[in-house]
Amino acid sequence: MISQMRRFNRTVTQRIGALDDTFLSRGRPLGQARVLWEIGTGGIQVRTLRSRLGLDSGYLSRLLRALEAGGLVVVGADPGDGRIRTVRLTQAGLAERAELDRLSDERAASILRPLSGRQRGRLAAAMAEVERLLTASMVSIAAADPRHPDARHCVREYFAELAGRFDGGFDPARSISADDDELTPPAGLLLVATLRGDPVGCGALKFHGGAPTEVKRMWVSPAIRGLGLGRRLLAELEARAAERGAHTLRLETNETLTEAIALYRAAGYREVDAFNSEPYAHHWFQKTLT
Amino acid sequence: MISQMRRFNRTVTQRIGALDDTFLSRGRPLGQARVLWEIGTGGIQVRTLRSRLGLDSGYLSRLLRALEAGGLVVVGADPGDGRIRTVRLTQAGLAERAELDRLSDERAASILRPLSGRQRGRLAAAMAEVERLLTASMVSIAAADPRHPDARHCVREYFAELAGRFDGGFDPARSISADDDELTPPAGLLLVATLRGDPVGCGALKFHGGAPTEVKRMWVSPAIRGLGLGRRLLAELEARAAERGAHTLRLETNETLTEAIALYRAAGYREVDAFNSEPYAHHWFQKTLT
DNA sequence: CAAGTTCTCTGACTAAAGTCAGAGAATGGA
DNA sequence: TCCATTCTCTGACTTTAGTCAGAGAACTTG
Known part of the structure; x- marks a missing residue:
């Protein structure tokens, strides 16, 4: 006490x-x-x-x-x-x-x-x-270069968590790419959330011209889950996407990531048919920005 | 907000x-x-x-x-x-x-x-x-001289509240006395509670040699009721009484003072037959200190 | 009305906090 | 190996913060 x-x-x-x-x-x-x-x-x-x-x-x-x-x-x-x-x-x-x-x-x-x-x-x-x-x-959220140590840390942790949670592990090379260039403006962007200078979460966008924008790399450090950071990150990504003229957001996720699925549903994402062949995905979601 | x-x-x-x-x-x-x-x-x-x-x-x-x-x-x-x-x-x-x-x-x-x-x-x-x-x-509680302005303030407020709540008002002169000398050691004592220097509550004891000690002047400022100050005052009075060798505490109260009655019951006071002829009292309580 | 009190002010201090410009040693990289 | 950089240290400041002793005006009280 x-x-x-x-x-x-x-x-x-x-x-x-x-x-x-x-x-x-x-x-x-x-x-x-x-x-x-x-x-x-x-x-x-x-x-x-x-x-x-x-x-x-x-x-x-x-x-x-x-x-x-x-x-x-x-x-x-x-x-x-x-x-x-x-x-x-x-x-x-x-x-x-x-x-x-x-x-x-x-x-x-x-x-x-x-x-x-x-x-x-x-x-x-x-x-x-x-x-x-x-x-x-x-917690503050800001766009970051994917090559920045904080960004690297988040993505590394993200992969480690997927590897631990997915049945049969996770190999980034088999998954649909989202490499540094793809997450760097103007091709895409990466947001990193920091708490007292330490990276604690991330989220990214991949733009595809007129086609729907993809949400990638959504991750929140286990240490600060439950504080609404996922929601904030997603809202910020949506705002950035809207700024860039995007009308539709899409993402896919694995069935083991139940909190993420709940988050997407709560944020107004509707489940749709598979729009890509991501081997690790079980659910595909889409949201129309208004 | x-x-x-x-x-x-x-x-x-x-x-x-x-x-x-x-x-x-x-x-x-x-x-x-x-x-x-x-x-x-x-x-x-x-x-x-x-x-x-x-x-x-x-x-x-x-x-x-x-x-x-x-x-x-x-x-x-x-x-x-x-x-x-x-x-x-x-x-x-x-x-x-x-x-x-x-x-x-x-x-x-x-x-x-x-x-x-x-x-x-x-x-x-x-x-x-x-x-x-x-x-x-x-809130800090300390023994005070009944002639001190803080003590006077509390007793004045106490009387004013009784006058407002009792059917037919309250006249201190008709009530059993607890004057300055009676509340000054060794005859008795007065505790005053202060918050940031302002008096916000009081409680007193009247000693009677081998006979039960009387609790008097229990009052807590309306501004800070519900914070457990009454309980603290009463506990402190009991401790002081025990230090002086008292074995039994007694008090009487008016039926309109419902919070006080609840406080006394919760603090282990049992209702007993009238042990004095206080005109404003409806309930008489007693507690044996252990 | 004289004597003591209360209140604010000035002078004369001290100590702490903080700034700035180098000096000099150690290191890393071309 | 040389040069730029990093890191700590010293000297030489300035500004704040705070204390103490009285002076002098205004009030209070016997």
Whole structure:
């Protein structure tokens, strides 16, 4: 329950407010405290630290010197690359971080203390709901080059999932193609959904001139299913297709992809006769854009 | 929905995180931005501003000079008291504040935009629930002197409510006494519940040596009923009574106070024969502390 | 009306936060 | 091997934030 509360805290303050480091500083300047916390128990590269906290390199360097002087961290050269430096917490630093962790837990607990058991349960449920929905709203969708690492990641995951779910696996080479060029404007397009910078879903279009536009590569990361991202991706694809003058969208799918089939039906796609010979397909759908 | 979102924001960031003024600053130092916002559209006394934001008087004075130099505020003498100064926003200041307001609304709207109608509804409900419960958890209960303004306020409101609800009104003089001395240790005690510094409920004990301890003055502000404060007050009274060695608690109540009666029953009080001649009472309850 | 209080302001500080321009070592690629 | 790039560090700043001690005007109270 407490860790749930803290996760909520993180999401909400990140999305809605600022981080509350103030109470974490414990007499220390806030900048130092934030660095101390962000180093984590396993150590971290200085460059990573800098980009995560968005700090000036000179400023961070000085913060590290101060922490070093306090005996809380040690900075050493990275074994792989001599330019990069790595920070680790010392015993004292780890103890300090553990104390901050404890204080943070206690703070969460102090919020729960006045509530009855029933109220705590309801608070937890409501916080989880808020967190889920705010997370959903943080997902952003943008057109991407199919060669971009994020796009590659999504397509790889998509294929892996098909291979796992289809009876007898999945071999992309046997399936109807949708290669990089076919998903690059003007031939087609690929949308990638990202959450906090990580790719979490995709969807693509293949244009065929006056003939119906094909929907391909619809995939949502299992980690964030149930947040309506599939619907958003599909709606965005439809909007893009309409912009390009498409009147009809078509897609085919495998019988094992039940959520996808439900999604297409809910989005107004009607099942039609097979319009191609995709070996992995059992269902063919079509929708007329209005 | 947006104002609900912003109310939630305020509660959550106040309770869980820090205020997010950063995005409100718009190139201005944070301190100035906070002051600008807090002045409000109607103007404010400098002393109020200082206590609300918890600023040093010298610091605030300088912040006001800076805003004045920027043409955003005017500082003038208070008409009633020449020592007090009053700040008002100029046209430019009002425009700036309106802009901050707009940005804040837009920020809330941008969170909602990616969500479907259903999701928005669920988010609103969950946020309201979280806000309600965090508010409940912000109420603090402490023993107070019955002569303290907060205590007076509660008792006054309590009497006013009885007068409104009882058939034929309520005259404290006809009721069994529970005057200041009787509610002051060691004769008795008064608990006052406060929310953000405002009194929102009370409850009292009258000790009678070896005889059962009386519960008096149970009241919760209508504004925050349904948050379990009555139960908390009663539990706290019972704990205090137990500390003082009490074994039995007693109370009487009027038939019109149905929520109170339900509360007492739920808390384990059993209805007993009249043990006093309180003219306004219809029910007498008793509980043995274990 | 004298004495104490309240309120705001200025001067004189300190500490923290953050910026910018290099210097110098290490690395990767032509 | 040389040159551009990456990465960290130092020096030399500026701006914010915040504190503390009084001064002086305006009010309150005995």
